Amino acid sequence: MEINVAQLLKSPIGTTRSYKVDEEVEFEGETNPHPVKGDVKLIRTQRGVLAQAKIEIQAELTCSRCLEFYRTPLKLDIEEEYIPSIDVNTGVPVESPEDDSADSAFLIDEHHVIDLTEAIRQYKLLASPMKPLCKETCPGLCVHCGKNLNEGKCNCPDDTDPRWSALTEKKL
Ligand SMILES: [Zn+2]
Numbered sequence: 515m516e517i518n519v520a521q522l523l524k525s526p527i528g529t530t531r532s533y534k535v536d537e538e539v540e541f542e543g544e545t546n547p548h549p550v551k552g553d554v555k556l557i558r559t560q561r562g563v564l565a566q567a568k569i570e571i572q573a574e575l576t577c578s579r580c581l582e583f584y585r586t587p588l589k590l591d592i593e594e595e596y597i598p599s600i601d602v603n604t605g606v607p608v609e610s611p612e613d614d615s616a617d618s619a620f621l622i623d624e625h626h627v628i629d630l631t632e633a634i635r636q637y638k639l640l641a642s643p644m645k646p647l648c649k650e651t652c653p654g655l656c657v658h659c660g661k662n663l664n665e666g667k668c669n670c671p672d673d674t675d676p677r678w679s680a681l682t683e684k685k686l
């Protein structure tokens with residue numbers, strides 16, 4: 515997700531631009547693009563551009579019970595400062611600031627373009643549940659035959675006492 519900020523970099527500190535986004539982002543090493551929707555606000559700061567994005571991404575997760583892929587919307591609240599790598603007025607490479615925060619900062623590329631994809635990827639990872647469930651009530655796989663019980667009952671003898679199922683459920 516790329517936005518050209520050349521004009522914004524030439525604007526006074528505090529200048530704000532707002533964008534509506536409704537597009538797809540592709541992450542390296544993943545085959546399916548993710549639909550992304552929401553609002554992006556860019557603010558000219560002393561060092562560069564502060565990007566604030568409130569977006570919803572359709573993430574693909576693997577259910578921890580039935581191991582099936584499922585899609586679910588994740589809300590991301592991104593706030594990252596982007597630092598220029600080239601001075602927009604002179605074309606001279608900008609020396610990276612001395613302080614430690616420069617190491618983790620995102621860069622505005624030599625064409626004055628901000629790419630939000632990497633920030634979206636990182637925030638998506640943070641927003642993903644540790645134990646994803648395709649639905650709260652997902653019955654998971656049969657412990658005997660491995661059938662996905664979302665697709666219907668298997669033919670294994672029903673040996674679970676229903677009184678214990680609540681306990682078993684909690685242990686999972
Ligand atoms: Zn599931």
Ligand SMILES: [Zn+2]
Pocket residue numbers: 656657658659660661668669670
């Ligand atoms: Zn079974």
